[in-house]
Amino acid sequence: MFVIAFIAIYFMSRPTLEDDGSYSPSSLALNLGTVSVTDFEDIKYTKYQGERSKILVIFTEKKNLEMKNGKMFSTGNHPVEALVPMLHLKNAGFDFEIVTPSGNPVVFEMWAFPNEDENVKAFYNEYKSNFEQPKNLIDFMNNSFANDSSYAAVFVPGGHGAMIDLPEDRNVAKVLNWANDRDLFTITLCHGPGALLSTTLDNQKFLYDGYKMAVFPDAVDEMTPIIGYLPGQMKNGVSERLKNLGATIVNTESDQTVCIDRKLITGASPLASNELGKLAAETLLNELTKWTYNNDLWKIKLIVLFITLVGIGNYFQSIDLYIVGNIFVLLFPVAVYFAVKVFNKRVNKLNSKTYGFGFNKFASTFLLGVGLALALQTFVLLISNLFFGVEIEFNGFKNDFEKPHLNLLTTLILVGIWEEFYFRGLVFNTFLNLLLAFTSPL
Numbered sequence: 001m002f003v004i005a006f007i008a009i010y011f012m013s014r015p016t017l018e019d020d021g022s023y024s025p026s027s028l029a030l031n032l033g034t035v036s037v038t039d040f041e042d043i044k045y046t047k048y049q050g051e052r053s054k055i056l057v058i059f060t061e062k063k064n065l066e067m068k069n070g071k072m073f074s075t076g077n078h079p080v081e082a083l084v085p086m087l088h089l090k091n092a093g094f095d096f097e098i099v100t101p102s103g104n105p106v107v108f109e110m111w112a113f114p115n116e117d118e119n120v121k122a123f124y125n126e127y128k129s130n131f132e133q134p135k136n137l138i139d140f141m142n143n144s145f146a147n148d149s150s151y152a153a154v155f156v157p158g159g160h161g162a163m164i165d166l167p168e169d170r171n172v173a174k175v176l177n178w179a180n181d182r183d184l185f186t187i188t189l190c191h192g193p194g195a196l197l198s199t200t201l202d203n204q205k206f207l208y209d210g211y212k213m214a215v216f217p218d219a220v221d222e223m224t225p226i227i228g229y230l231p232g233q234m235k236n237g238v239s240e241r242l243k244n245l246g247a248t249i250v251n252t253e254s255d256q257t258v259c260i261d262r263k264l265i266t267g268a269s270p271l272a273s274n275e276l277g278k279l280a281a282e283t284l285l286n287e288l289t290k291w292t293y294n295n296d297l298w299k300i301k302l303i304v305l306f307i308t309l310v311g312i313g314n315y316f317q318s319i320d321l322y323i324v325g326n327i328f329v330l331l332f333p334v335a336v337y338f339a340v341k342v343f344n345k346r347v348n349k350l351n352s353k354t355y356g357f358g359f360n361k362f363a364s365t366f367l368l369g370v371g372l373a374l375a376l377q378t379f380v381l382l383i384s385n386l387f388f389g390v391e392i393e394f395n396g397f398k399n400d401f402e403k404p405h406l407n408l409l410t411t412l413i414l415v416g417i418w419e420e421f422y423f424r425g426l427v428f429n430t431f432l433n434l435l436l437a438f439t440s441p442l
Contacts, residue, residue: 015071015231022064022072024111026228033229036116039274040084045281047093050288052152054097055089055187057082058172058195059134059157061100062164063107067232075160076107080270081190082157083120088277090123092285094152097144098127101169103136109159112270137171145178152284154179158190158216158270160230163238166195173198180207180263185287187280189258189267190216194238200245209246212261214268215239220254305335 015023025033059082064072086096100106108131114120124131144151154175156162166172172195179186188195193215199207218237224230239249251257254269258276260283267276313329316322384390 015228018074020064020072020074022074023231024074024109025230029224029227029229030111032227033224033270034112034114035080036114038080038084038114038117038120040087040117040119041274041278042119043088043091043278043281045088045092045285046289047091048152048285048288049093051150052288053094054150055094055153055155056097056099056140056151056175057086057155057157058137058166058175059098059100059106059131060159060161060165061102061104061107061134062161065160065164066235067230068235069232071231073160073230073232074109074111075164076109077157077161078159078190078270079108079110079113079120079124080273081159081192081267082108083123084273085155085157085187085189085267085277085280086127087119087123088274088281089155089284092281094281094284096127096130096155097140097151098130098134099137099140100134101137101165101171103134103139106131106134107161109161137169137175141171141174141178148178148182151182151184152288153185153187153280155280156186156188156192156195158188158192158267160191160234162191163194163234163236167197168201169195169198170201173201173204176207183263185263185265185280185284187265187276189214189272189276190254190269191238193242193266196247197238197241197245206245206247208242208264210248211246211264212248212250212259213242213264213266214251214257214259214272215242215247215249215266216254216269217249217252219252309335 015026015029018024059077063074063076065075066072090096098106113124156166176186176196176199178184193213196206196208215238218239221230221234221237225232243249250259251268254271256271256275257268258272258279259266260279265276265280265283267273309328309332313325313327313332316325316328318325381390
């Protein structure tokens with residue numbers, strides 16, 4: 001009996017040879033590592049109604065992952081790791097921009113498809129045409145990088161297929177940096193975090209150095225050939241590489257662990273798919289609706305602050321306390337400066353570099369503007385004297401000389417701040433994010 005059992009286990013643990021010469025998991029591995037029905041929870045979320053309703057989903061288009069022994073593992077995107085989180089996000093009111101690196105069809109590990117899960121099957125069939133004809137990642141970068149106001153997150157599903165091409169794809173790195181710069185969320189699980197390795201290409205610093213994340217453990221991958229899940233040992237793992245780059249891996253098992261650190265949301269394995277979907281949906285709803293509900297109140301508070309600062313400044317000026325009055329008036333452009341930075345970052349998802357100037361750029365532009373205005377004033381005075389006989393007497397600080405000049409400087413600063421920072425820095429970029437037909441000259 002022992003011999004028969006041993007022989008049965010031996011044959012059940014042999015990977016299955018496919019027509020193209022690759023190997024899919026053994027029957028034993030499929031019994032142990034896949035499910036016919038997922039643990040998806042059909043939660044009734046309050047659907048998101050704002051403009052940032054799109055999620056960019058980057059799928060791999062590759063199927064075969066080479067092992068150390070030269071055998072090919074038949075892989076792709078794990079259907080549970082892709083479809084269950086997307087189900088949660090769809091139920092929360094989000095839609096998807098589905099892309100692959102070259103625009104080739106999405107490849108799924110169909111041997112892992114939960115064929116008795118009606119929710120997953122319905123979702124898959126709904127988006128099947130998008131999976132078969134996804135958009136090209138390069139086209140997305142060319143068309144949507146500038147007009148990105150409709151995006152809330154980037155999602156990289158798991159599956160060993162993510163380890164084939166995504167870690168070496170410079171366009172994936174550009175998208176991850178774009179998401180980070182725009183303060184968008186990045187969602188990934190299992191082997192999907194392998195895509196994060198792309199941010200180190202061309203000797204760049206790892207974008208997620210110091211982040212906590214949940215990832216599929218290399219130690220588990222090393223054990224799976226025993227049951228025939230993999231046809232051999234992988235050439236490269238994912239968890240130890242991320243750890244060596246400065247990430248903190250929060251799990252040691254292929255379990256339900258999920259993790260959020262800043263704008264990075266991760267899960268440990270297929271078992272974490274449902275929990276990751278819930279965490280991602282709830283986090284995006286909380287973050288986006290928070291700003292949707294608070295934006296109008298935030299604007300009202302700013303208007304009150306601006307009016308108060310200028311009003312106090314004008315009061316002190318009216319009672320001849322010009323220095324004190326001008327200090328308060330000058331607090332107005334300071335408030336505008338920081339208000340625009342916050343608004344662009346939180347609402348327009350832009351940072352100073354993105355919309356063309358930071359403090360140094362603003363300071364140089366402002367000094368140039370004030371200098372030109374003072375030069376123009378001097379030129380007018382000289383023309384008045386030389387050609388029209390207007391007598392000009394320079395009395396130093398006599399006869400309240402400082403008052404009109406301080407007022408002039410204050411006015412110049414207010415106008416300069418308003419034009420340079422409020423209009424060009426806020427209004428113009430808001431127009432751009434509303435997808436109006438502008439081309440930014442910045």
